[in-house]
Amino acid sequence: MVQLAEISWTDAGELFKENDVALVPVGSTEQHGPHNPLGTDHLVAAAVSKAVGDKTGVPVLPVIPVGVSVHHRQFTGSLWVPPKIFREYMKAVALSAVSHGAKKIVFVNGHGGNMAALMEVAGELRREHEIFAVVFLAFPMNMMEVGPGHAGAGETSVNLYFHKHLVNMEKAVDTKQHEKLGELRIEGFNRLGPAQFAWDTIDLSPTGVLGGAGQMITSTNASEEMGRKLMEPFIEEVSKFVEELKKADVKKLLCKPHK
Numbered sequence: 001m002v003q004l005a006e007i008s009w010t011d012a013g014e015l016f017k018e019n020d021v022a023l024v025p026v027g028s029t030e031q032h033g034p035h036n037p038l039g040t041d042h043l044v045a046a047a048v049s050k051a052v053g054d055k056t057g058v059p060v061l062p063v064i065p066v067g068v069s070v071h072h073r074q075f076t077g078s079l080w081v082p083p084k085i086f087r088e089y090m091k092a093v094a095l096s097a098v099s100h101g102a103k104k105i106v107f108v109n110g111h112g113g114n115m116a117a118l119m120e121v122a123g124e125l126r127r128e129h130e131i132f133a134v135v136f137l138a139f140p141m142n143m144m145e146v147g148p149g150h151a152g153a154g155e156t157s158v159n160l161y162f163h164k165h166l167v168n169m170e171k172a173v174d175t176k177q178h179e180k181l182g183e184l185r186i187e188g189f190n191r192l193g194p195a196q197f198a199w200d201t202i203d204l205s206p207t208g209v210l211g212g213a214g215q216m217i218t219s220t221n222a223s224e225e226m227g228r229k230l231m232e233p234f235i236e237e238v239s240k241f242v243e244e245l246k247k248a249d250v251k252k253l254l255c256k257p258h259k
């Protein structure tokens with residue numbers, strides 16, 4: 001058993017004696033179209049962390065369920081915290097694990113909007129606390145090739161693989177993304193010609209199934225089997241990395257001294 005919340009403090013003591021790596025799953029509670037659960041990002045992060053923890057024996061901390069998601073605020077049920085608060089909270093959680101013996105922190109991040117803040121935390125831990133921290137997305141890089149978009153076929157397939165009972169495919173929709181903000185043409189997610197703007201999901205998509213301006217983002221073609229083909233090799237890849245991290249000398253992973 002490696003789920004920290006499910007063991008006693010005495011068992012946790014033994015676990016941290018054997019491991020200097022800790023997994024910290026983190027995600028968001030935000031809209032994922034009319035068919036996926038609001039907890040998609042943190043549910044997937046927790047599921048990936050559990051699978052990797054089971055394979056490697058490293059402790060898995062309780063999942064952090066709310067992140068930097070203000071851009072989804074027009075969709076009911078979406079929750080968010082400011083980046084500053086999120087950074088401080090994540091750093092405090094990591095350092096509490098460090099106090100028990102962890103020297104290497106792996107943030108398993110299910111939400112792209114958290115990435116910038118988590119990288120800042122990882123940098124501060126490495127530079128100022130002599131703790132090696134890494135961040136990776138809980139979704140494989142090739143997911144967007146299989147089914148692009150937020151709440152698109154790729155992400156929906158991952159949900160079907162991990163927690164099919166929470167997905168309502170009868171409500172799945174394919175959504176053409178808006179191409180204009182007022183009279184200005186949108187390019188990608190956030191470009192208006194040479195400029196960038198602070199976009200909200202609603203600027204591009206009325207359903208929450210989200211992609212680049214003008215694109216048709218599909219979710220109706222998602223499948224559990226597609227999710228399996230995406231996630232099983234990915235979990236193996238991450239587990240292999242964690243095994244290598246377990247063996248690594250943390251002193252050789254820290255920042256070099258500067259003059």
